[in-house]
Amino acid sequence: MNRLFLAAICLVCFVTPVTAQHPNTREGFWYGFGFGAGSGQVHCEICDDQTGTDLTASIRAGGVLSPSWLLGAELDGWTNSQDVVTRRSWTASAVALWYPWPARGAYVKGGLGVTGYHASDSVDVLTTTQPGALLGIGYEWRVGKNYSINPYITYQHSLAGDLTFKHTEDNTTTTAVVADDASVSSLQFGVGLVIH
Amino acid sequence: MRNLTLTTPIRALAALLACGAALSACAEDSGAPSPPVATGVSVAYDLWRPGPNDDCTAEIHNSYSVVGPDGKLYPTWHPPVDPTTGCRFGHEHGRDPRGSDLYRRTGPIPFGYANEQLAIWDPTGIRNEDHFGHKVEWENDVPFDLGGGVAGSVLQVKCDVLTKLHQGTHSKDAFTNNLHELVYHIDCTGGTRIGMTIMTAIGTPGEMVEACDHDVHLTVGPPTPLNSPDGGGKRTIPDKACVERHILVPPGQTSSFGSALHESWQVSANLRADNGHFLASVNPYYQVFYPSRFYDPALPNFTGRVVDLCFATEANGDRANGWLCDQATANGTLTSLAFDDPRSPFNGVRRQVDINGNRIDNADGPEVWYTDPFGNHGRTAPFPGSIRQVVAKMDNTDFFQFEGPTLGGDRNYGGQGVHAPN
Numbered sequence: 001m002n003r004l005f006l007a008a009i010c011l012v013c014f015v016t017p018v019t020a021q022h023p024n025t026r027e028g029f030w031y032g033f034g035f036g037a038g039s040g041q042v043h044c045e046i047c048d049d050q051t052g053t054d055l056t057a058s059i060r061a062g063g064v065l066s067p068s069w070l071l072g073a074e075l076d077g078w079t080n081s082q083d084v085v086t087r088r089s090w091t092a093s094a095v096a097l098w099y100p101w102p103a104r105g106a107y108v109k110g111g112l113g114v115t116g117y118h119a120s121d122s123v124d125v126l127t128t129t130q131p132g133a134l135l136g137i138g139y140e141w142r143v144g145k146n147y148s149i150n151p152y153i154t155y156q157h158s159l160a161g162d163l164t165f166k167h168t169e170d171n172t173t174t175t176a177v178v179a180d181d182a183s184v185s186s187l188q189f190g191v192g193l194v195i196h
Numbered sequence: 197m198r199n200l201t202l203t204t205p206i207r208a209l210a211a212l213l214a215c216g217a218a219l220s221a222c223a224e225d226s227g228a229p230s231p232p233v234a235t236g237v238s239v240a241y242d243l244w245r246p247g248p249n250d251d252c253t254a255e256i257h258n259s260y261s262v263v264g265p266d267g268k269l270y271p272t273w274h275p276p277v278d279p280t281t282g283c284r285f286g287h288e289h290g291r292d293p294r295g296s297d298l299y300r301r302t303g304p305i306p307f308g309y310a311n312e313q314l315a316i317w318d319p320t321g322i323r324n325e326d327h328f329g330h331k332v333e334w335e336n337d338v339p340f341d342l343g344g345g346v347a348g349s350v351l352q353v354k355c356d357v358l359t360k361l362h363q364g365t366h367s368k369d370a371f372t373n374n375l376h377e378l379v380y381h382i383d384c385t386g387g388t389r390i391g392m393t394i395m396t397a398i399g400t401p402g403e404m405v406e407a408c409d410h411d412v413h414l415t416v417g418p419p420t421p422l423n424s425p426d427g428g429g430k431r432t433i434p435d436k437a438c439v440e441r442h443i444l445v446p447p448g449q450t451s452s453f454g455s456a457l458h459e460s461w462q463v464s465a466n467l468r469a470d471n472g473h474f475l476a477s478v479n480p481y482y483q484v485f486y487p488s489r490f491y492d493p494a495l496p497n498f499t500g501r502v503v504d505l506c507f508a509t510e511a512n513g514d515r516a517n518g519w520l521c522d523q524a525t526a527n528g529t530l531t532s533l534a535f536d537d538p539r540s541p542f543n544g545v546r547r548q549v550d551i552n553g554n555r556i557d558n559a560d561g562p563e564v565w566y567t568d569p570f571g572n573h574g575r576t577a578p579f580p581g582s583i584r585q586v587v588a589k590m591d592n593t594d595f596f597q598f599e600g601p602t603l604g605g606d607r608n609y610g611g612q613g614v615h616a617p618n
Contacts, residue, residue: 046351046352046385048351119349121345124345124347126346165595176593176594178595178596179386
């Protein structure tokens with residue numbers, strides 16, 4: 001968690017000197033990135049995924065469709081290590097951002113894409129990759145002519161599908177589908193920088 | 197289930213109506229849906245007779261019966277004390293199976309059904325077992341051990357388990373005989389499901405394994421039947437040297453009853469198709485603490501009585517000293533106690549079952565197989581002497597570690613007049 005606070009503080013420090021008020025104009029290409037905290041879980045009948053909150057990261061880029069609509073692609077990731085098990089989840093999505101008040105920075109985000117989950121120890125791996133959707137809200141606080149501080153919340157959930165268990169022993173790997181109803185969810189809180 | 201008898205047809209009809217309403221197939225996971233009226237009686241039926249310490253009649257005992265898949269009448273679970281009359285049977289069959297979530301599918305367990313089918317399958321290999329040894333254990337929603345790695349961290353499997361093994365610990369039967377009726381039902385989250393009824397071969401026929409040293413196999417005598425197959429697992433049973441070593445101790449020392457008086461029947465049971473393909477395997481361990489007998493090759497029937505050791509003193513002065521013998525001797529006020537006296541704590545009422553692994557390789561199905569009484573030659577249609585088995589249509593052989601916990605270790609089935617033979 002210390003890493004998360006450090007990243008957020010650095011981001012705020014980077015933009016803090018800019019104090020002038022800038023209009024929320026959106027034109028052409030835009031991109032952004034962010035860091036934060038969050039958690040991810042795999043869900044199924046036999047799942048009991050007790051994860052902790054840990055580091056999340058997000059990058060996205062796209063173009064301006066209108067003053068109220070932005071289209072783009074977004075990649076979100078989350079990782080967590082507890083005891084001998086490391087969990088990771090990621091989502092690659094096509095996203096649309098809607099600004100209900102174009103002159104202001106609040107937006108609602110929706111997207112469709114693919115979500116993956118990967119949990120492993122030294123010999124065993126659990127994985128699933130499924131279509132998914134994300135929903136988020138955020139605010140772009142314009143602190144420069146073409147960049148904004150962007151606090152955001154993103155929730156993602158995938159459709160259900162196979163959860164695969166791989167076991168490696170003596171250079172031999174066996175694979176089995178241990179559940180066919182596995183879905184992945186994650187919740188991210190972050191602060192980012194968006195460049196317009 | 198008590199009322200499913202030939203002698204009480206009206207009560208039987210009422211019970212069947214109730215069963216039919218709640219259980220469209222009372223025995224979905226057992227042999228087959230039971231016919232409503234018995235067409236005969238099994239060998240296992242009407243075996244029990246009251247002893248001098250029992251006040252229930254055989255007729256009351258026989259009222260706890262069920263019609264098996266073959267239409268014959270079988271004994272089934274009953275409480276140690278008949279709730280209607282208050283009389284005592286003097287023996288127990290473990291946990292009341294009606295509390296199991298699987299009971300809806302299994303219905304009452306017919307004790308001795310696999311033995312009965314064996315007599316049909318192989319008339320030269322008949323194996324009948326006494327009534328006392330049928331012991332039921334179950335637990336609902338049992339979390340399984342998936343290991344300390346990723347599976348144990350991310351997944352959780354819970355199972356309903358209902359099992360019955362004929363495990364006689366009061367007689368010489370198990371010294372030589374490795375064939376015992378096993379009923380094993382398990383239904384887990386994630387799809388693992390087995391409904392198995394077989395005569396399971398536990399270890400090598402004609403021999404037993406020393407409880408104090410599991411590497412020592414004792415050849416005792418010819419088994420029944422003589423053509424008993426060899427099986428996996430083992431039956432570890434206390435022998436004279438073991439019990440004397442741990443129970444008869446020098447003055448000032450305390451007897452180690454737990455070390456001496458612990459039977460472990462380690463089952464390795466499989467279901468196989470006619471072509472030999474493995475369908476399912478289970479390997480539960482059935483443990484009994486403080487049984488009434490031990491193996492003594494010096495005795496004519498090989499059967500020593502543990503309670504006698506509480507009153508014995510060796511030439512060097514060694515003798516029993518500890519809580520169980522304090523009970524048996526009433527803190528030294530008795531000079532002897534019969535092995536079948538209800539006051540004896542050596543009666544086999546303390547038991548536990550280690551569920552262990554449950555593997556299935558039946559991805560192509562079907563879910564219902566008919567095997568011979570040993571669980572082999574599985575076919576999709578019944579045949580003479582066959583037993584209906586249920587195996588989920590799945591393959592979990594490459595799953596994560598999937599081990600069951602111990603059931604029943606905190607239960608005591610004693611009291612209420614229960615005594616050896618039990």
